[in-house]
Amino acid sequence: MATVTEGRRAQAAPRRGLRHRWTPYLLIAPSVLLMIVFLLYPILSVFYYSLQHYNVTEPWNNGFAGLENYRTMLFEDPLFWRSLGFTAQWVGWEVILQLLFGLLLALIVNETFRWRGLARATVFAPWVVSGVLTTVLWTLLYSPTTGFLRFLSDLGIGSPGTAVLADPDTVFGAAVLAELWRGVPFFAILLLADLQTISKDLYEAASVDGAGRRRRFLHITLPHLKNAIILSTLLRAIWEFNNVDLLYTLTGGGPANATTTLPLYVAQQAVDSYEFGYGAALTTASFGLLLICSLVYLRLSRFGGDRA
Amino acid sequence: MTVDRAVHAPVQPPGQGSAPSGTRPPAPAPPRRRPRLPRWEIAVPLTLYLLFTLIPFYWMVLYAIRPAGTTGIVPWPLTLEHFDTVWNGIGFGAYFANSMKVGVAALVATCVVALSGGYALARFSFRGKRLFMVAMLGTQFIPGAMMLIPLFELFSMLNLTDSLWSLVIANTVFQLPLSLILLSGFVRNIPVELEEAAWVDGCSRIRAFFAVVLPMLRPGLIAVGSFAFIDSWNNFLFALMFISSQDKYTIPVGLSYTIGEFSVDFGALAAGGVVAAVPVVIVFAFIQRFLVQGMSAGAVKG
Structure with missing residues (x-):
């Protein structure tokens, strides 16, 4: 039943007694409706589609498939297992590097210096850049004929004419670097916000007691940031797992499927080949993997408690 | 976040080393603040990171406003033909x-x-x-x-x-x-x-x-x-x-x-x-x- 949080408030507005019971439900109804129709229902329908042969371009083959999509995925599709392996590499490298650079950047822009506001705004700017725009920026840089790499090689740095996006040996590093450029500000912003909550007195007391800079960092800064680091790392891992835009446009999963993550594989099944049934089975597998992450996350954050 | 006056300073053109001027000696610090990092330990990594952030933007703007076929890294003469395209x-x-x-x-x-x-x-x-x-x-x-x-x-x-x-x-x-x-x-x-x-x-x-x-x-x-x-x-x-x-x-x-x-x-x-x-x-x-x-x-x- 809807009750106003404090009895005092009910007394202040006695006229509205009965209507109160419905007010919160009316207010929350649009959100709930939208989320049921456009989030919950579609998610549930994925499981149904994953049991079907379903391709929009081949309607004559459509029909109930049982577990066949799952069998294909697990036993007959090497790309599924390869994409899983690449997903782990991709997420691992991105999260570790972004955390490292983000932490360094947060520590630097937390110092006091002139033009600090402008410096912060500038280094945080890639945060608003979309995956597709990141692809545009780095395609121009990586161009073997007129890109920044060519400019460097004309100055004598690196070898001329390297097409980093076409070479299976370099494409991974090239994609990681582009995504790193876009992802570091997320960690830097979050960690900076947490750094600012550390009391200056702590550092002063530690200095008086003779603690050097490294010990102050290890014994004050790092323990304070621990929770923020755990949460941001988890969130980022999931976000990078789901990150399709950049790889779809920068490498297209190639060359030779060397950069196909599981969600990218799903997107290709959906957008390019209209294999909705098989794509739905891949989706279900991804959900299973993510569910584990979600449970860990919920455990750690203890979210949902009523703080009112 | 303290609102720096610097936020309102005119934005410098990208790619022209806005970083070095961004780390000019700060005003004399009030006493009894916590010990700071030496200035170069901020300036060097910050400059490098600013370059890493800004070069991709600069490179894109460069391509966008220089005439097709030219490859200079200073966009002159300017053209709007690409925007028209x-x-x-x-x-x-x-x-x-x-x-x-x-x-x-x-x-x-x-x-x-x-x-x-x-x-x-x-x-x-x-x-x-x-x-x-x-x-x-x-x-x-x-x-x-x-x-x-x-x-x-x-x-x-x-x-x-x-x-x-x-x-x-x-x-x-x-x-x-x-x-x-x-x-x-x-x-x-x-x-x-x-x-x-x-x-x-x-x-x-x-x-x-x-x-x-x-x-x-x-x-x-x-x-x-x-x-x-x-x-x-x-x-x-x-x-x-x-x-x-x-x-x-x-x-x-x-x-x-x-x-x-x-x-x-x-x-x-x-x-x-x-x-x-x-x-x-x-x-x-x-x-x-x-x-x-x-x-x-x-x-x-x-």
């Missing part, structure tokens, strides 16, 4: 209008729905509230790519495929959980006594909301609206999947096809990138000072 030739004028429509509609829808829901979450306790909060958090883990197939099916049933409304709906729904969490936090920070005072003075709950609460929610609405606009503007996969006629493409879809052209016209691609970047960079410049505060308020956005 993408805006009129490739159709970015129409894509821009589509992205704007979707972005503004998603912004308005997100703010209105999240405002009413956020107020309910902050001011009432009701059955199912905890479940709802947990469910909202769960949605943070739903990947856009996973929703492509089921949402496409749903929009087909509703006859909404190849309509900009499908993008407005999808973007709004994906934006809702974060916006609800954010706005309910902002409402909680407004003392309930202010509302009560208005009720005692004879205001109805609704009038008190509009007269007392809404004006104080401005920062919250700016944050939620900006996030909604940026995410909608940047969204690629939904637009790629749901929209099929070229006159309804949004900017990211238009860009992706420009990348995929058989022989890439780098000048046009760069000019398209600039068109895609300008609106979000403006919004970012507007909200960046509140960003760190917003993050510490518990908002976590990818």
